[in-house]
Amino acid sequence: MNTDKKPTIAVLGTGLIGAPVALNLHKQGFKVHAWNRTAAKAKALVVDGVQAFDTPANAVQGADIIVTVLTDSESVQGVMQEAAPALKQGAIWVQLSTVGIEGIGTLAALAERHGLVFYDAPVQGTRQPAELAQLIILASGPVEQRAVVQPVFDAIGKRTLWVSEQIGGSSRLKLALNNWAFALTHGLAESIAIAKGLGIDPALVVDVVTGGPMDSGYFQAKAAAILAENYTASFSIANAVKDAQLVVDAAAQAGLQVGVAQASLRRFERVQEAGHGDKDMAASYLA
Template identity: 50%
Template sequence: MTTASSADAVPGKPSVAVLGTGIMGSGMARSLLRARLPVRAWNRTRAKAEPLATAGATVTDTAAEAVRGADVILTVLNDGPAVAETLTAAADGLRPGQVWLQSSTVGLDATTELAHRAAGLGLVYLDAPVSGTRQPAEQGTLTVFVSGPSGARPTVRPVLEAIGGRTVWAGEDPGAATRLKLVTNAWVINLVNGVAECLNLAEGLGTDPRLFLDAVKGGPLDTPYLQQKAAAVLDGDLTPSFALSTALKDSRLILDAAGASGVTLDLIAASAERFTRAQAAGHGDQDMIATYYAGRTG
């Protein structure tokens, strides 16, 4: 049973099945709809997909129904097992030649496994993780890292232009985009924990954190990210743009990839420990700047 009919074909525009409508998937689906691309949306918990119906999406009961007849399949899920399970659930609706834009951050091993499964099903697999959080997803200004067959570019170009402000083609090899995403995430994870530790230290020394923010403001040590994340803590608004639990998952994927390549990442290892402590204290569903709480002693 569906709740809308916008999945009907539109001349010149690829139809898209969006599988996974959490923070990122729902924002990306809305960006696709603003670009007037036909969208079918599915989520394991249907209630999370229902709001998209009022924006013009067709909300489906099953993953198979969502992908049936779609030109492009966009997966935006939490991890490799979730993507694999969803692919199995969608199997009855798949057909050879569909382009699979796999935008979940799943790590290198899972990317290889998913590419093999796609080949077995006759799907054209594009490794396509994104850089950005809730607001860029909703605004269609994500950076999309893509690797895979160049012949698929004309089909996915309207999709990439709708969800992203920039596309970085990393190569033909599935996995190249994921490798780039892991490096990018390592930077973000170190940065957010740097912000948290500075706030912790200011608090511990009895220094007003806002004085620190003002001291670096506008200079070479300042970043918009520092100001935004510090403000979130100081204002007590930890609404997730990127959940701490997801940052912990990504930290572990980065450490796995680093270990397999003979690289030691001391800062990422320490960040994973902070995320683990913050999650154990009940902050997993909050924004990842809640790592701040891992540095508080009281």
């Protein structure tokens, strides 16, 4: 890898998280290639200085680091297989998507077959933290190349937690954290629904919690969305269904009884079945 200048980075997937990731990398002086299945999403970044490409193979051509920010393990695997003919031997692959335990194992094996240095690095945070370069990166992977990937993480996040040298540790931690986020979302949504159903102004729930030990930025953001009936997606119901299923599957493999996680999944599924899959997961309230 050329050490005289910043590495070239290919960002595969420029959706709600991937687009700001690409832009923040460019702002920090990296040369950024971008690709997205919906080409217009990648091309929209060109005005800001990112180079858009029409295929994954073209995007990774000459890239020292590949960053995948896609929906699930199947999507990531498919795109990386499309990119395979142009991958540089010894390039670094930073995998930001939430793919679960089996998924991360499949992708690590794919990286090994293509001679890539692989980092399991799912992120904590949704659209707004991504836009503000305030993501928390949960990173696992070999010590040897951490000095190369750390500036990448610094460009897109406010904190990097190195979980393990072993691939998969970060993906396991991400499932536990997602379960907590889902529990908070459902608890808030149901509490507001209960207040309204009992004839109490639901804004009073927020008023009482504000400034107390149960308050948080997350609580305030999701409460504001529910009260305003504004479900513009930061993290969609469809993605929540996918990730909640990964939590339930992982717990089953570990022999854990997770009634709250199972109820969380079913609630998201009900909202999706009602036609709200593209809305923010605060639309749990609509259940």
